Amino acid sequence: MSAIRVDRVELRRVRLPLIHRFRTSSHAKRELEHILVALTDADGAVGWGEIASPSGPFYSAETVASCWAVARDHLTPLVLGREWEHPAELAGAMARVRGNHFARAGFDMAAWALWTAKGGVPLAAALGGTRPSVEAGVSLGIEASVDELVEQVAARVAEGYRRVKLKIAPGWDVAPTRTVKAVFPEISVHVDANGAYSLDDLGVFRELDGLGLTMIEQPFAPRALVDHAVLQGLIGTPVCLDESVEEPDDLITALRLGAVRILNVKVSRMGGLTPAVRVHDLARAEGVPVWCGGMHEFGIGRAANVALSALPGFTLPSDVSGSAKYYRRDVTTTPVTCVNGVVVVPSEPGLGWHPDIGFIASRTLQAESAQG
Known part of the structure; x- marks a missing residue:
């Protein structure tokens, strides 16, 4: 060309x-x-x-x-x-x-x-994608009560999602997570702290460690890589990094410190698809599983996330849930749809979804x- x-x-x-x-x-x-x-x-x-x-x-x-x-x-x-x-x-x-x-x-x-x-060429194929479809998970925020959180999880499970991410914060962590795990033992659950804790909160993470979570995402502040390494040495649940890794060099540092066992790859946080693929390749070479995180993207950004999630290193469900979870009408002529927790990767050239x-x-x- x-x-x-x-x-x-x-x-x-x-x-x-x-x-x-x-x-x-x-x-x-x-x-x-x-x-x-x-x-x-x-x-x-x-x-x-x-x-x-x-x-x-x-x-x-x-x-x-x-x-x-x-x-x-x-x-x-x-x-x-x-x-x-x-x-x-x-x-x-x-x-x-x-x-x-x-x-x-x-x-x-x-x-x-x-x-x-x-x-x-389809975007996914150009990036190196190998999957015709990708497994999707959903991210749920902090609700007014545990009962309301359980209602939200139940609605998503009824839609076919098999992985749920729960936001946690001091005062809203062990109890709601334990309840969700007890009510929905068949689904994969992980928690995301968005850096809200410190090493002074080790008691919280020891309790979370006993709940059978897939991962604990970004427990500490972005630059606190040494503290993440300390925590990972004390618990069996994998520590996943999000905000801490904006550049390939950040991932290299985290790997050398032993601060990361799973990586959340966000197109936006990385600066685009080009560096996101580079970080995926590095993580895969080091044996670190990755998944695609989301920023509540409209249909354009969601399409890019779907394409990226087709790469071989994305072995965990990604935040590529259907548009209907967030928006009654999206910016694409047809919404991104998720059926039984799976999103089909488009085979047509370009993004695969078209702007309205x-x-x-x-x-x-x-x-x-x-x-x-």
Whole structure:
């Protein structure tokens, strides 16, 4: 395929209401804003990507507002008019922008979507995917009561999901987790702390260690890799890292310390599909199983997650649950669907799901474009 040159970049800030409020230890979300990126080449072909950053700086330092500024003022000028033959070349050019992984991820995703659509290749196959379908899990937030949490788990199990991730925080950890495990002994359960604990909370983790969990995800702060290694040495349940690993070098450090036995790979946190594949390859070479985490992506980002989850190292259920769990209507013409806990990997070129241009326009709060 000949070189691609991006002649137009369009950014759209889009808001969708959530079907069910999602509560974490710091805040509750009733709706989400993400930024959609459209890259148009000289032939008029378009590739779409999604900047799935949170609105506030609670998961990472990036926000929708900061991503908008970086996308408009720094990434767009780097992309416009540049010729490239493979998305990795564009990712290399964007690496001049330090950090800002969420913002870079949207552009990298759009580049892969454009390149695979023009080349007539399914995105999953281009990334190295080998599975025709992927097993999906769901992530559940902190509810008002344990009974309400059990209701949410029951609804997801009834839909066919066999893996549930529970958010935990000090004061909401052992009791709700023990209840869910007791009521639903047949499903896989793991907990995600989003860095809310410290080594002073070893008693909590010793109790969780006895519940037969698949993993304990990100118990401590992102840079507390030594503490994660200490905890892993004291419990049998695998420690999974999320926020701690943003770059391949972070994973190398965690591996050398013995701080990680499972890795959550998020396209957004890694800065796009290009580095996510690189981290997958490294983890697989070290024998560390990975799974694809989510940021409540709209259909564009969800499509990229499905494609990534088809890679051979993704041996655990990923957060690629159907759009209907989160949104009554998604930004794609057809939603991502999950049947009996399984999502089919598209075999058509590109993302496999197509943007609903009219609906996107109706939900757009802000839009800007640039020509090159």
